[in-house]
Amino acid sequence: MSGAQQPAGAALEWRDVTIGYRRGDGGELVAVDGVSLSVPRGGTVGLAGESGCGKSTMAMSVLRLLPRSARITGSILVGGEDVATMSWGRLRAVRWTEAAIVFQGAMHSLNPVRTVRRQIREALELHSSPATRTPAQRDARVAELLALVDLPAARAEAYPHELSGGQKQRVMIAMALACDPEVIIADEPTTALDVVVQAQVLDVLSGLVRDRGLTLVMISHDLSVLAAVCERIVVMRHGRIVEEGPSEQILGSPRHEHTRELAAAFPVIGDPGSRRVVGRAAVTRLRARESGAPEEDGGPAAGVPAAPDGAAATHAEDTATPLLEVRDLVVDFRSRGQHVRAVDHVSLRCRAGEIVALVGQSGSGKTTLARTVLGLQRPTSGQVLHRGVPLPTARAALKAYRRAVQFVLQDPSASLNPKHTVYEAVAEGLRIHRLPGDERERVAAALTQAELTPPEQFFARIPQELSGGQRQRVVIAGALALEPSFLVADEPVASLDASVRGEILALLLRLQRELGLGALVITHDLGLAWNIADRVVVMHQGRLVEDGPVEQVLLDPQHDYTRTLLDVVPSRLGARL
Amino acid sequence: MGSAPRSGRAAVAAQRRARAAEVWREFAATRSGLVGLVLLAAVFAVALLAPVLVPLETLDVTRLTAASNEPPSAAHLLGTDPSGRDVLGMLVWGARVSLLVGFAATAVSMVIGTLVGMAAGHFTGLTQAVIMRVVDFFLVVPSLVLAIVLSSVLSRGLWTIVIAIGVTSWASTARVVRSQTLSIEARPYIERARALGGGDGHILGRHVLPAVLPLVLANTTLTVGSAVIAESTLSFLGLGDPTQFSWGSMLKSALDTGAATAGFWWFVLPPGLAIVVVVLCFTLVGRALESVLNPTLRGR
Numbered sequence: 001m002s003g004a005q006q007p008a009g010a011a012l013e014w015r016d017v018t019i020g021y022r023r024g025d026g027g028e029l030v031a032v033d034g035v036s037l038s039v040p041r042g043g044t045v046g047l048a049g050e051s052g053c054g055k056s057t058m059a060m061s062v063l064r065l066l067p068r069s070a071r072i073t074g075s076i077l078v079g080g081e082d083v084a085t086m087s088w089g090r091l092r093a094v095r096w097t098e099a100a101i102v103f104q105g106a107m108h109s110l111n112p113v114r115t116v117r118r119q120i121r122e123a124l125e126l127h128s129s130p131a132t133r134t135p136a137q138r139d140a141r142v143a144e145l146l147a148l149v150d151l152p153a154a155r156a157e158a159y160p161h162e163l164s165g166g167q168k169q170r171v172m173i174a175m176a177l178a179c180d181p182e183v184i185i186a187d188e189p190t191t192a193l194d195v196v197v198q199a200q201v202l203d204v205l206s207g208l209v210r211d212r213g214l215t216l217v218m219i220s221h222d223l224s225v226l227a228a229v230c231e232r233i234v235v236m237r238h239g240r241i242v243e244e245g246p247s248e249q250i251l252g253s254p255r256h257e258h259t260r261e262l263a264a265a266f267p268v269i270g271d272p273g274s275r276r277v278v279g280r281a282a283v284t285r286l287r288a289r290e291s292g293a294p295e296e297d298g299g300p301a302a303g304v305p306a307a308p309d310g311a312a313a314t315h316a317e318d319t320a321t322p323l324l325e326v327r328d329l330v331v332d333f334r335s336r337g338q339h340v341r342a343v344d345h346v347s348l349r350c351r352a353g354e355i356v357a358l359v360g361q362s363g364s365g366k367t368t369l370a371r372t373v374l375g376l377q378r379p380t381s382g383q384v385l386h387r388g389v390p391l392p393t394a395r396a397a398l399k400a401y402r403r404a405v406q407f408v409l410q411d412p413s414a415s416l417n418p419k420h421t422v423y424e425a426v427a428e429g430l431r432i433h434r435l436p437g438d439e440r441e442r443v444a445a446a447l448t449q450a451e452l453t454p455p456e457q458f459f460a461r462i463p464q465e466l467s468g469g470q471r472q473r474v475v476i477a478g479a480l481a482l483e484p485s486f487l488v489a490d491e492p493v494a495s496l497d498a499s500v501r502g503e504i505l506a507l508l509l510r511l512q513r514e515l516g517l518g519a520l521v522i523t524h525d526l527g528l529a530w531n532i533a534d535r536v537v538v539m540h541q542g543r544l545v546e547d548g549p550v551e552q553v554l555l556d557p558q559h560d561y562t563r564t565l566l567d568v569v570p571s572r573l574g575a576r577l
Numbered sequence: 578m579g580s581a582p583r584s585g586r587a588a589v590a591a592q593r594r595a596r597a598a599e600v601w602r603e604f605a606a607t608r609s610g611l612v613g614l615v616l617l618a619a620v621f622a623v624a625l626l627a628p629v630l631v632p633l634e635t636l637d638v639t640r641l642t643a644a645s646n647e648p649p650s651a652a653h654l655l656g657t658d659p660s661g662r663d664v665l666g667m668l669v670w671g672a673r674v675s676l677l678v679g680f681a682a683t684a685v686s687m688v689i690g691t692l693v694g695m696a697a698g699h700f701t702g703l704t705q706a707v708i709m710r711v712v713d714f715f716l717v718v719p720s721l722v723l724a725i726v727l728s729s730v731l732s733r734g735l736w737t738i739v740i741a742i743g744v745t746s747w748a749s750t751a752r753v754v755r756s757q758t759l760s761i762e763a764r765p766y767i768e769r770a771r772a773l774g775g776g777d778g779h780i781l782g783r784h785v786l787p788a789v790l791p792l793v794l795a796n797t798t799l800t801v802g803s804a805v806i807a808e809s810t811l812s813f814l815g816l817g818d819p820t821q822f823s824w825g826s827m828l829k830s831a832l833d834t835g836a837a838t839a840g841f842w843w844f845v846l847p848p849g850l851a852i853v854v855v856v857l858c859f860t861l862v863g864r865a866l867e868s869v870l871n872p873t874l875r876g877r
Contacts, residue, residue: 374772399774407772415765417784428783429773478773 011183011215012039017074019057031057033239044209044216046226049236050497055219059185063095097127099183100176110160116171117142117156123178145174149204166197170204183215190225194362195524199568202228221498224266227251235259265498269530269554278505278531321388322349323486329382331368342368344542353516357529360539366522370488374407403433406479408489412471416463422474423459429482442481450477451507469500487519505532526569530554538562603869610865613858620855624672631666646841656843659834667822668847674823678739679805683797685743691793694754695781712751720745728816735818742807750796754789761788791870798863802856809852824848
């Protein structure tokens with residue numbers, strides 16, 4: 001498509017662009033550092049990179065939407081015209097009619113007190129064209145736009161809170177399309193969406209690109225999402241482009257170290273190279289494959305864990321009394337007089353030293369199940385058993401159990417008290433349980449186990465001074481300090497950057513190998529299950545629909561829902577489209 | 578314990594010092610707050626030095642030399658009262674009572690308000706329902722009326738007034754603390770503390786209390802002002818300690834002796850103005866503190 005109608009000149013071009021932000025102390029933070037990039041008409045380019053690599057700054061610079069503190073050198077051309085020299089009126093015309101942005105975080109980018117119709121019409125009113133002079137014409141256009149993104153016209157009367165996340169994102173896309181722009185810039189359009197919804201949104205986007213010959217610049221930290229929609233991928237790091245090329249090449253045989261890291265974070269399910277190998281080991285693997293070395297050459301040095309066999313042996317022994325057992329569990333919530341059944345007759349067994357991945361969409365009840373297992377939520381009926389003993393209902397009696405089964409939360413920034421130092425955060429559990437022995441030694445040991453070394457350096461730090469990955473390590477150290485026999489981790493890496501994701505998962509694998517620590521890992525990401533789990537449990541609308549070893553469930557799914565989930569894994573989307 | 582807790586604590590202490598310095602810098606940047614603070618410091622100094630500045634004997638009715646209701650003069654800067662006592666001297670001694678009652682009553686009110694508010698926010702179900710109804714009761718009953726009843730039922734004295742004011746003015750604090758508690762308890766680190774095995778006491782003491790304290794502190798300075806007014810009101814109504822000088826009781830005697838209607842302004846205006854100035858200062862300081870501790874209020 002793009003090749004057929006590609007006139008000379010690029011739709012969008014950055015020429016040696018450097019963008020810096022003035023800081024409070026007079027210094028400058030360089031967000032984009034001498035980047036040149038050209039997007040041909042009808043082309044689709046994906047910008048990949050971790051948070052802070054400058055990809056959003058680049059996108060915003062196209063429409064001069066950067067804050068006043070930004071200083072831009074070099075030139076940014078939209079349809080051959082330099083944005084910096086445009087008059088204010090011309091810029092307004094270019095915004096939305098020639099280039100439009102689908103903003104990050106659809107949840108917060110819509111006005112909550114206006115209907116969808118009014119918000120889409122706003123753009124039409126500001127950029128009135130002969131086709132949208134009268135209100136009736138505008139309403140017709142709104143219906144047309146909603147149809148483009150597969151939303152029924154009746155949804156125009158809805159307020160944002162009445163829409164699901166995916167619907168909101170589609171409304172954002174409809175708004176971007178309102179004035180028939182040639183260039184669409186989508187800034188993380190699917191982050192915070194569920195995998196199934198993500199697939200729908202990506203479908204809509206790539207359909208539009210195909211049918212209308214749009215030029216698309218898409219930003220994401222997820223290479224496989226970009227590969228599903230874009231022809232070319234540009235990988236950025238520290239404000240520079242580190243690698244650029246066709247999608248298949250970037251995903252299949254990345255050359256730059258950083259691209260490898262990003263690629264390793266989103267494994268191809270079924271690829272033995274990424275099974276139980278994460279983080280640096282996976283990067284080594286990828287590099288080895290590239291240079292043509294045999295697959296099996298990894299060896300223990302490359303991070304191939306020896307655990308599976310050993311663990312399997314111990315599993316066989318203690319199948320009689322699993323470490324944790326959930327028997328016919330039901331959890332109901334009452335909201336506005338309505339009963340909602342979050343967990344619907346679930347039975348589950350977790351053996352010691354086993355990593356079980358609990359997979360499901362948002363709203364499938366997986367977090368509720370985890371909270372009930374931890375004794376944070378009271379079940380409506382059914383039982384949770386620890387070493388064959390039912391969980392006591394009194395809170396005081398739960399204390400001993402809580403020492404044995406620990407919790408790692410989704411967002412490490414929020415799960416640490418911002419006022420407490422790392423030492424206090426890790427020692428918190430020790431003090432609650434009044435564990436004997438030297439507190440300092442125990443804290444240091446826990447931090448070392450969580451790979452925060454040397455531990456003394458971290459004692460006095462507060463969470464604000466740590467990176468996301470380090471914070472999650474502190475949370476894990478706090479759990480390890482109590483010497484638990486099992487971890488429950490709720491989306492432990494969902495809010496972390498790709499390279500950090502690998503490190504944290506590698507840590508979980510190492511803890512399993514060295515301490516025999518089992519885990520129930522809740523995730524929406526089947527790739528993560530493929531990465532680290534021994535067993536996968538698939539949850540759908542409060543019920544467990546499939547349960548079995550990873551290879552069996554992910555490579556030969558029996559239930560329809562599991563197949564749906566597997567179909568929408570981004571790494572497979574590319575193949576499907 | 579080894580040196581780690583100490584080094585950890587030292588780090589925390591250093592951090593708190595840095596934070597306190599920052600709070601002070603921002604506070605000093607709001608001019609109205611600074612003016613209030615300086616005036617308050619002056620009032621404090623005068624109140625503390627009262628026995629030195631104005632020896633109590635000079636106010637002894639049996640040893641007085643001045644005539645009654647003397648207008649302001651060099652000997653008596655603010656004139657004398659109907660018994661011939663120096664008004665300025667009474668004003669200085671009155672500051673002691675006003676400030677003492679103001680602070681003591683506020684302390685009582687803050688302790689009750691913080692504890693009840695945290696409990697109402699932390700516990701759910703029946704406990705919370707009962708606590709909140711009690712809070713509502715104290716919120717809707719006119720606190721002055723309740724204080725009058727209390728101070729007339731209890732034996733007369735300074736501490737009766739303190740208790741009467743403290744017990745009747747905590748309800749709004751409890752409301753504010755409760756809402757802050759609810760917002761803190763929704764944070765994931767509370768969930769983590771629970772999963773670590775922490776009980777109610779641990780969560781309230783280690784996580785919630787430190788988080789609500791800044792709010793309580795800002796509330797305190799605002800409450801002191803209203804406690805000073807309440808004290809004056811109660812004294813004016815004759816419910817105070819008759820053996821002590823207080824701004825309220827000065828106003829009462831001005832009214833009782835007809836000084837107010839006879840045009841002896843030097844006995845009526847000073848205590849009234851003193852009350853206004855002190856309350857205003859506390860409000861200025863409280864507002865400045867509030868905007869420092871709650872950045873979203875800045876620029877309003």
